[in-house]
Amino acid sequence: MDSIGAYYKRFCDRHIHDPLFDCCCEVIDDTNNATIVTNNGDREREGRLSNSNTNNDNNEVTVTDEMMDNFSNLSLNDSIDLSSDSMRHTSKKKRRKKSASETGGFRKRSDSSLSKKSFDSNSMKGTKHKYFSTSDLSSSVFAKNRSNRKKYNGVHIKTMNLNHQFVSLKNHMDTLSSSIPDLSKKKFAQISDHDKKILSRMVMKRRKELAMIEDAKLARQYWEEEKIARQRFIQEQNESYFKTIKEKREHEAVKTRQRIEQLEMEERAHIERLKRELFEKEAKTESLLKTLEFRKEMKMYQKRQRELQKVDNNLVHQHEHEVNDTIWRQILIERLQQRINRADNLRQKIMDVYKYRIQTDNQLQQTMHAANFDEAKKVEEFRMQQLREKIQYRDQKYKEFAEHRSRQIEESQQKAKISAAMRELIKRSISPENAFRTVQGKPVCTKLERPVSNLSHFLKIEQLEMEERAHIERLKRELFEKEAKTESLLKTLEFRKEMKMYQKRQRELQKVDNNLVHQHEHEVNDTIWRQILIERLQQRINRADNLRQKIMDVYKYRIQTDNQLQQTMHAANFDEAKKVEEFRMQQLREKIQYRDQKYKEFAEHRSRQIEESQQKAKISAAMRELIKRSISPENAFRTVQGKPVCTKLERPVSNLSHCDSHIVLG
Structure with missing residues (x-):
């Protein structure tokens, strides 16, 4: 940024007597003046500021940004030698166009028309000898803009000094453009479309940088005013806050005194009520104890009756078992006697x-x-x-x-x-x-x-x-x-x-x-x-x-132990199942929340992608239209005559898949 004025002085001293350069400067100056004069100064600066902010956030570029990118890459870091011999090498230009159309991007020029060309060592160091699209150029520009925004406080003073250089340089360029003869314009018409495109983008890039400097200055002023207003607003809020706190504390002190008196009255009433309730509760407990003793005696009597009934049942069962045992023995003896008789x-x-x-x-x-x-x-x-x-x-x-x-x-x-x-x-x-x-x-x-x-x-x-x-x-x-x-x-x-x-x-x-x-x-x-x-x-x-007796004893003991074990296992399983169910419900809730959150994020991301793709499609359509009109001979003649390239942009026809620009540069 500091070397812009010095570079342009060297550039103008080098090509000051070149009529081709004068013609190009006049054509570019007339074209840019036709696009700038349409709006007022303040309105234009505000629009550029908002557009630059949105473009920096969304990693998008406009038609003017693309042209200024190429201009900066060629004007600030390189020295271009436009000789008349480069116009005659048509075969080399055809080969370059063929390679560019096959690869879908642009490559560094190495022919005699551009004697020395290299990208900026800081911003485009890793992109040397590679193919590029407009998205790569725009990303490099935005990287430079972000680095400029980080160093905003240090650059502000430098931009103020560059403003005077910009005004003097603009006046110098205006004087040069007014002294262009008709012969130079004819020579400019003989320049190839590619070289015209390079020159136009160089000028557009320079103008964009100057506009960005003005926008930065204006943004700095807006920020300082907003900072002062914010500090004033915070001070007023603090004063009102302390005032309201004081009033609230006084009001709360009155309320607390009233509340204490009310609580004392309620406490006395509560004590009386508790005494009455205690007396009633003692009477109820005495009656309840009597009923409990009666129920306990009834339960003991019923338990004795059940035990006696159980003993009688056991005796009957034992007698039946003995009878069955004797019958079984007699039957067994008879069967054995029959078997012995049959054997005899x-x-x-x-x-x-x-x-x-x-x-x-x-x-x-x-x-x-x-x-x-x-x-x-x-x-x-x-x-x-x-x-x-x-x-x-x-x-x-x-x-x-x-x-x-x-x-x-x-x-x-x-x-x-x-x-x-x-x-x-x-x-x-x-x-x-x-x-x-x-x-x-x-x-x-x-x-x-x-x-x-x-x-x-x-x-x-x-x-x-x-x-x-x-x-x-x-x-x-x-x-x-x-x-x-x-x-x-x-x-x-x-x-x-x-x-x-x-x-x-x-x-x-x-x-x-x-x-x-x-x-x-x-x-x-x-x-x-x-x-x-x-x-x-x-x-x-x-x-x-x-x-059989041992088995019955073991069976009874096993049934008792099994019942106890089943009860404990049932309780443990119930607790475990309850915990598992709670954990599963918690996981289900978390999963539902996570899905809702992911769905919201996906919807937001999808909407952002759709908006970005729509913006990129609009920008690419506008770029195609402007480049087509700027490259066509009719628009070039109209530009030379001092007329604007276009006054109305049509709505681009594209789909959402155009996430990156597909325009082939160079």
């Missing part, structure tokens, strides 16, 4: 069946033994018959062999005799001595000697006969021995069979004896078992009675 009958039936089965088995075994004995006897007789037949067949074969052998021996003897006689005859007939005798047909000698050739043959025959006789004797002996063995074998077999039958009879008799002994033992065990069973049943009945 069943055992008798089983024994009869067992005896019948043993008898039938014995008869079957006897019949089978007789049949087996007959069959064995028949087999033995058949075998002996076969043996006799075999012996007879062998005897017959031996007789036939002996007869055949004897016939062979006789035949061989006859043949031997014939052969010996023939040899002798032949011998005698062949010899010379006996030839004559033979011829004569008479024996040569009267005595014949035994021939030597037949002696060995006869010896062999005798030897064979002896062997045959020995063989026959041996066969007879073997046959006799075999018959003796068969007889002894038959005797042993019969003896063994008799022994087996005897042993079997002995075993059967032993089995019958064992069965009888076992039956007797079973009967004895059965009687013992019955006695033991009756004793055990009696013990079980006694144990059951004791257990």
Whole structure:
């Protein structure tokens, strides 16, 4: 703020001989004069003050604010070199427009038309080399305004000094604008729309800053006047307050005295009334004590009657229980007797069946033994018959062999005799001595000697006969021995069979004896078992009675303890449920209050958002309309001719979603 005048002096000294700058200054001056002269001075300053306050609170900007923002960013912090060569670079400008339309914002210019450009190091330090919208520009302006408001007390003196610089600078600019020739205006018409827009916004920003300085000064004066009036009002209120307090204290002192007297009278009347009530209460208490004693005696009498009735009921119940117990025991004994009888009958039936089965088995075994004995006897007789037949067949074969052998021996003897006689005859007939005798047909000698050739043959025959006789004797002996063995074998077999039958009879008799002994033992065990069973049943009945009594005692004690526990638990649960219900109701109330509060906050926030969006939509529509009219050639010509850009703003057509401005700058 301190360097505004010095900067503009340097700027004017630098471009004082530039006709293009003079033309721009005249056009901007004429346009702004046309918009400012429409209203009076005081009214305009008040309207600007109120608009600036509302815009700073709601983070909104107007058309003039946007233009002045760009102007300040370009005029206070940068040096712009407007050369004639920058007008010829149309291809670069097209590329810049294309990139800006694609990104939806504006970017720092780096071509030859703006030789040096950088944002303010304090207010826009973090926004370098980024895309921006009008909302970003307005937020940066409002940040600067808020920092200015915080340092308001220190800046006030500086703004008073800058006021004179502003007046002198304005007069200097007016003189410059009056001396602009027509040639400069033609050169200004040849400037691009973008550069015109930059220059116009620079001037508008500067004018806005000057207006803000005036508004700050006026606000300071209003604040001091309001402070004095407030102090005067507070002093008057304090005086009236002390006066009313004094009057009130006097009035209260009178009232307190009257009240004390009235209270003393009421206290005496109250004491009398209490005495009467005490007398009546004593009479009532005596009558009540009598009635209570009578009721107590009645309760004691009723309690004794109930106890006696309970004892009678217990005796009756005990007698019924004993009767039921005896009946149950009799029924149990009868059932046990029936079971024992059924067991005896069943055992008798089983024994009869067992005896019948043993008898039938014995008869079957006897019949089978007789049949087996007959069959064995028949087999033995058949075998002996076969043996006799075999012996007879062998005897017959031996007789036939002996007869055949004897016939062979006789035949061989006859043949031997014939052969010996023939040899002798032949011998005698062949010899010379006996030839004559033979011829004569008479024996040569009267005595014949035994021939030597037949002696060995006869010896062999005798030897064979002896062997045959020995063989026959041996066969007879073997046959006799075999018959003796068969007889002894038959005797042993019969003896063994008799022994087996005897042993079997002995075993059967032993089995019958064992069965009888076992039956007797079973009967004895059965009687013992019955006695033991009756004793055990009696013990079980006694144990059951004791257990039932113990169970009844435990059951009564448990019922009492359960009742007490249930009462305590019921009381605890009731208290806990009551606390839980109270806590739940408290939570429900808090929740309802919280919801109501949130709903109110949401409704307020929603209404604020709607209002803000409506304001932003109106501002954006107005900005679009003003920028469109300011950029169009018709309005530029009308501006050069000294006519206002527009005299009437139409109502913008937009929806509530336009929370930020969507105008592309640059």
